[in-house]
Amino acid sequence: MSPPRVAPSRVTFPVWGTTALLLVTDEAALPEAERMLRTELAGIDAVCSRFRADSELVRLTAHAGRAVSISPLLTEILQAALRAASATNGLVDPTVGQAVIDLGYDRDYAALRGRALPEGEPLRPAPGWWRVQLDPDAGRVLVPRRILLDVGATGKAFAADRAAARIATLGCGALVSLGGDLATAGPAPEGGWLISVGDSHRAPAGATDPVVSITAGALATSSVTQRRWRRGDRQVHHIVDPRTGDVPAPVWRTVSVAAGSCVDANAAATASIIRGRGAPRWLANRRLPARLVAHDGAVTTSAGWPSDPARAEVA
Structure with missing residues (x-):
């Protein structure tokens, strides 16, 4: 008779208007793992938060139009x-900063929740990511004038990847989830990391929500069911189509993607929300297992994502 499966040790805490979840396979490593995670998140917040006047990213606006030296951490995040x-x-473009503000997302979501905003000025496309000139070897960047950077989604995924890798150096398996975007590193527990996939990481798992197992890599979910507010006579949300500066056409309410890193999984999930009906083919061509949920609840899967809602493994 095999011994019972030992559940990983866990801790959760609020961060960045969402929830951080840390799982480790060694209970004794949990206190140090939590300290490492909190340290990583604090460092990344200080570098790339757009809601802090003292963040390195915000301070770049004072040097718009000139190449300036930046920290190694911001260099890595901008590279990502x-x-x-x-x-x-x-479709995932860091120059959407002004478009996001124009849409109404101009403060931490905890302060935005429940607000009703006037329609305001017409929305405009993002200037384009190719305008940002980054020299990673020299650690220098030139951001043109009138461009505001927003690396929030990528920064969150980057934080999950980086923290999980560092925690795994303690000799344990680690899973770090930030608002439902999760990365793993080190040895997985027996049976893999079991993850319920739904519209919201905060809500209890629904009867039809699949539970998948991953033994390595990452899984990210983008959804338009969360972080919503009113602008004029319509509801808008936090995912912006850089081509228009507006929210994308309502095709998918939630997209979950498995990939080798959380940064890659997050980018693919967000791009799929924006891409709309062409997303399943785009994901399949890139061999990215994904689950896409339409606004009417219809589910489409791609590239080997298990169609059976029962527990299954995602490669």
């Missing part, structure tokens, strides 16, 4: 953001 933009043909 520009790589995500290139991989998604610009």
